[in-house]
Amino acid sequence: MTKQPERPNRPVLSLHVPEPSARPGDEVDFSHVAIPPAGSVPRPDPHAPAAETHPLATTLVRVLDDAGRAVGPWDPKLDADTLRRMLRDMMLVRVYDDRMYRAQRQGKTSFYMKSTGEEAVAVAAAHALDRDDMCFPTYRQQGLLVARDYPLVEMMCQIYSNRRDKLKGRQLPVMYSDRAHGFFSISGNLATQVPQAVGWAMASAIKGDSRIAAAWIGDGSTAEGDFHAACTFAGVYRAPAVINVVNNQWAISSFSGIAGGELTTFAARAVGYGIAGLRVDGNDALAVYAATRWAADRARANHGPTLIEMFTYRVEGHSTSDDPSVYRPKEAGAKWPLGDPVERLRLHLVALGEWDEARHEQLAAEIADEVRTAQREAEKHGTLVSSTIDFPQDVRTMFDDVYAELPWHLREQQAQMVAELEAKRK
Amino acid sequence: MSVMNMIQALNSAHDVMMARDDNVVVLGEDVGYFGGVFRVTEGLQKKYGRARTFDAPISEGGIVAAAIGMAAYGLRPVAEIQFADYIYPGFDQIVSEAGRMRYRTAGEWYLPMVIRTPYGGGIFGGQTHSQSPEALFAHVAGLKTVIPSNPYDAKGLLIAAIEDDDPVLFFEPKRIYNGPFDGFFDRPVTPWAKHPKAEVPDDYYTVPLGKAAVVREGADLTVLAYGTMVHVALATAEANGIDAEVIDLRTIVPVDIETIEQSVRKTGRCVVVHEATRTGGFGAELAALVQERCFYHLEAPVQRATGFDTPYPHSLEWAYFPGPIRLGTAMQKALED
Ligand SMILES: Cc1ncc(C[n+]2csc(CCOP(=O)(O)OP(=O)(O)O)c2C)c(N)n1
Ligand SMILES: [Mg+2]
Numbered sequence: 001m002t003k004q005p006e007r008p009n010r011p012v013l014s015l016h017v018p019e020p021s022a023r024p025g026d027e028v029d030f031s032h033v034a035i036p037p038a039g040s041v042p043r044p045d046p047h048a049p050a051a052e053t054h055p056l057a058t059t060l061v062r063v064l065d066d067a068g069r070a071v072g073p074w075d076p077k078l079d080a081d082t083l084r085r086m087l088r089d090m091m092l093v094r095v096y097d098d099r100m101y102r103a104q105r106q107g108k109t110s111f112y113m114k115s116t117g118e119e120a121v122a123v124a125a126a127h128a129l130d131r132d133d134m135c136f137p138t139y140r141q142q143g144l145l146v147a148r149d150y151p152l153v154e155m156m157c158q159i160y161s162n163r164r165d166k167l168k169g170r171q172l173p174v175m176y177s178d179r180a181h182g183f184f185s186i187s188g189n190l191a192t193q194v195p196q197a198v199g200w201a202m203a204s205a206i207k208g209d210s211r212i213a214a215a216w217i218g219d220g221s222t223a224e225g226d227f228h229a230a231c232t233f234a235g236v237y238r239a240p241a242v243i244n245v246v247n248n249q250w251a252i253s254s255f256s257g258i259a260g261g262e263l264t265t266f267a268a269r270a271v272g273y274g275i276a277g278l279r280v281d282g283n284d285a286l287a288v289y290a291a292t293r294w295a296a297d298r299a300r301a302n303h304g305p306t307l308i309e310m311f312t313y314r315v316e317g318h319s320t321s322d323d324p325s326v327y328r329p330k331e332a333g334a335k336w337p338l339g340d341p342v343e344r345l346r347l348h349l350v351a352l353g354e355w356d357e358a359r360h361e362q363l364a365a366e367i368a369d370e371v372r373t374a375q376r377e378a379e380k381h382g383t384l385v386s387s388t389i390d391f392p393q394d395v396r397t398m399f400d401d402v403y404a405e406l407p408w409h410l411r412e413q414q415a416q417m418v419a420e421l422e423a424k425r426k
Numbered sequence: 427m428s429v430m431n432m433i434q435a436l437n438s439a440h441d442v443m444m445a446r447d448d449n450v451v452v453l454g455e456d457v458g459y460f461g462g463v464f465r466v467t468e469g470l471q472k473k474y475g476r477a478r479t480f481d482a483p484i485s486e487g488g489i490v491a492a493a494i495g496m497a498a499y500g501l502r503p504v505a506e507i508q509f510a511d512y513i514y515p516g517f518d519q520i521v522s523e524a525g526r527m528r529y530r531t532a533g534e535w536y537l538p539m540v541i542r543t544p545y546g547g548g549i550f551g552g553q554t555h556s557q558s559p560e561a562l563f564a565h566v567a568g569l570k571t572v573i574p575s576n577p578y579d580a581k582g583l584l585i586a587a588i589e590d591d592d593p594v595l596f597f598e599p600k601r602i603y604n605g606p607f608d609g610f611f612d613r614p615v616t617p618w619a620k621h622p623k624a625e626v627p628d629d630y631y632t633v634p635l636g637k638a639a640v641v642r643e644g645a646d647l648t649v650l651a652y653g654t655m656v657h658v659a660l661a662t663a664e665a666n667g668i669d670a671e672v673i674d675l676r677t678i679v680p681v682d683i684e685t686i687e688q689s690v691r692k693t694g695r696c697v698v699v700h701e702a703t704r705t706g707g708f709g710a711e712l713a714a715l716v717q718e719r720c721f722y723h724l725e726a727p728v729q730r731a732t733g734f735d736t737p738y739p740h741s742l743e744w745a746y747f748p749g750p751i752r753l754g755t756a757m758q759k760a761l762e763d
Contacts, residue, residue, distance in 0.1 A: 169742060171553070225515060252456050253459065259484065398745060
């Protein structure tokens, strides 16, 4: 390297590398998190110019207060049945996550990812969207499927890559897909689904349809170019799309500062693209519902996309392959100041006089039973088999769906594989 | 000397080079405090500071581009792409920029940078944690592509790659990070500790780029392999009692043509093996080279044993993987005629 001329009068540059507020061994510190009181943020008209939302991109839309009351202009005023249904869905997601996590630990599958603490982000959004709106999720929105009554057994069969897995064991566990439930195929490649959602929304507009698209992306993944392509296309074509940034503040071991979260909010990205932006307490099911409904109404009225930052916390590890105690304090999840979405909605129902301990316990027992029964049923169709001879699927299906039709070279390879397996069995 | 697995050897290569040359910096997703999801960069941030080992935003295009900028400045960046399956957002920067910078500026700018990335299957990673995209990069002018198969080579090759003045793609076979893998999935895994190539010098040394290693001498047939498949090839030769000469290419571009020619001229038969999909794979290039240069020494057509031309399937992984049966069949075929 050539030596630079010395310039003694200039300050020496240094590289800034963001660091989270606490590492293992440190006291958990959430003092940097500004939390405005519930109900304090105004609600613009869904038909208002995007710029009117921009002050909302740096605050936090909250509905539920500490006493469990719904307050302020964003209160979606849901009936008790809907609230109970959302509570049930979130509780079910949590139990389902626990069972599948344990199944992985028992060697019944290769991998699992929980959404603990983030259940409201998917469940409440699913209830706020229309049933035929199209969802482009990440691997942490299993709540969409639960809220849309996708059968648990089907979900589990995907986790087990077993005989009944409709994806034929091809995808990593949690990478569901179900067209009939408006749930687009999950990709392992981060951020890819967001511009695709925008394209789907553009198609809906091209065809004069009334359906909209909703996408989810993690805080970390907003660094990908695809996210920026999505915002650009969505803005330019005023695509009827809701783009949710699920800011759970971690991307594996990297805190949100590595994605630019130290500089501004993720919702504030909307300002630069000139699209509507909201920042929402993602652990408040009512706020998630209200913001999603606001954005959906806006999109349906041809006013274009909304970027919503769902501010939440990844309470557990990234996946079964991760041990978060290596890079953040163990108690971080439990100390998240915006609490637990399930507990907060439960408290709200109790405060309304629509819920009590006995009913809660009964519901918990019903859910445990439902999940257990589904698991028993799913396991009848097998679990991931780690064998070189016995496979859950008919091995010949490996070559299906690469193309609509099987070309000669795949046909040959298929025959080769069948011969190999016969040789192995000998 | 220490006994190291591949992860430790790669970590040691970083350590040695960061100590020797303060232009060496490390960036990538989760490589900083955490030390990478496979822990290859563990301890480097603590030892060399945050300005020399740091987490990158999840933007492979950004990571590669930033590395290009750093290399243009005069640093020697080592960028980690968390899985080879996630390298594609950086593809334009690698192909159109890194690969051509020296050429398009007639040498005015050059890019001493390394892009490391774990590749390959065998860990039930499904289609986005299992790919072997080396041929995509081998196809691009201006890039070197290196693939080690054991701890000793991994360290020596990585040091050589960091010292190289051209961009190097460094593919790490993740299936053998912790121990060599013979392709017999049902057998217990042996750790590297039992393997002679796990004896790794603690200090600086290099294994030159562009030089293959004959890892098993034999008279009947030549097997050209790299990465995980080197071990599968050795085990397959053993299991079938075939007197195969197994060549670990180590660098696929520029490939060590002399070693290949010498061996094929001797054996007259050749099998090429890789885990990547077959069509347009690097095996096709190797087969073409062998027939162009050794045609009159060949006793039989060059055979390929490869992954199938499908995405890597999760549950059918062990039907997909080009294991001892597929390779054994290819070897038998090459021995016929
Ligand atoms: C293109 C790409 N790069 C890297 C990865 C590896 N990876 C998987 S998940 C993840 C972290 C994602 O964090 P975030 O977007 O915040 O989502 P979260 O996991 O927190 O829900 C990374 C780096 C990937 N899957 N795809
Ligand atoms: Mg995240």
